[in-house]
Amino acid sequence: MKYAVASRGDTISDDLITQITASLNEFGLSQDQESPEVVISVGGDGTLLQAFHDYSHRLEETAFVGVHTGHLGFYADWIPSEVDNLIIHIAKTPYQVVEYPLLEVVVRYGDETKPKRYLALNESTIKNSEGSSLVCNVEIKGEVFETFRGDGLCISTPSGSTAYNKALGGAILHPSLASLQISEMASINNRVYRTVGSPLVLPQHHTCLLKLLDNTDVQVTIDHYTINHEEIASIQCRVAEEKIRFARFRPFPFWKRVKESFIGE
Known part of the structure; x- marks a missing residue:
């Protein structure tokens, strides 16, 4: 071997x-x-x-x-x-092989840069890199669910639910559940702006699409890697077809x- x-x-x-x-x-x-x-x-x-x-x-x-x-x-x-x-x-x-779900993240750009696909074991986050609020539409299965305004969003795997997601008040999910979780970072909720205010758990066959609504520079992380690009237009997340395999x-x-x-x- x-x-x-x-x-x-x-x-x-x-x-x-x-x-x-x-x-x-x-x-x-x-x-x-x-x-x-x-x-x-x-x-x-x-x-x-x-x-x-x-x-x-x-x-x-x-x-x-x-x-x-x-x-x-x-x-x-x-x-x-x-x-x-x-x-x-x-x-x-x-x-024995034990498999855990992974997160697929596809970053699309507003310029001619080709979309890029990433895999995350723990989570992906999106924030406004200029320190102001992130503003984006959150689409689930092709339908607009909410317009988010706040510090950012964290999309985690079940195994990553014990990491940054937990610090944000997200639930801990067992890795046998092929799912992803969306947790908010300091969302703005008042008479004008509203979000659901709770973490969302999406099953394997649901896709989450985050469409940016302003032209500010955003910061996207994939686990411990950081992606900075002034022309990011959207971030698509779903449960990846690939899985990580552990030798148990x-x-x-x-x-x-x-x-x-x-x-x-």
């Missing part, structure tokens, strides 16, 4: 990468950073997010497994003291992760 490694870059993570690489090579596995079957991420959720984007072009052939060297991460099943067991599992044990060697229920992260033991 071919594997690749990704490190957060700190001393602890790099040392674990050295240990993992040496041991897996001894077991006869081959390191292949270009076309791996398994990507081993050592660090935090940010490290795995970066690994996902690095290998987003081969999601059907690649599974991910995470070792967290900081606080408990939602995408990391293992801790440093368990690395020896993980190495044996990777080398000797067939793994033992049960680690989602709600257990939520409890340990936000409530404690």
Whole structure:
């Protein structure tokens, strides 16, 4: 089996990468950073997010497994003291594949720039980069649902619902639900401007289209990447056909992760 490694870059993570690489090579596995079957991420959720984007072009052939060297991460099943067991599992044990939904984001421009398609594991956000209010029509299934005015909008995946979406008051969704969630950032609600004021959960067959109604420069993020372009006209979001695949060697229920992260033991 071919594997690749990704490190957060700190001393602890790099040392674990050295240990993992040496041991897996001894077991006869081959390191292949270009076309791996398994990507081993050592660090935090940010490290795995970066690994996902690095290998987003081969999601059907690649599974991910995470070792967290900081606080408990939602995408990391293992801790440093368990690395020896993980190495044996990777080398000797067939793994179960667990799939999580992804978000497809298509950015269209007002000039002649070709539309660009992105995949997000956590979320995409849209804000006015000039510090003023974002103004856009929110269309669902081709019908105008509302005209949003406020700081911005966050469109998250179920697995990303525990991240920025939660900070905005959004619901936590189980990753088995193929859906997306739209959460508001400080919407303006008065006698003139109204929004629904609540997070919206859209199923897999619904598409959300955000059409900008002013000519101001907006900032769009895809996970930890930022897109700045003065001529962004619309952002289309829906559940992607692709999914991320995790290599699961033992049960680690989602709600257990939520409890340990936000409530404690």
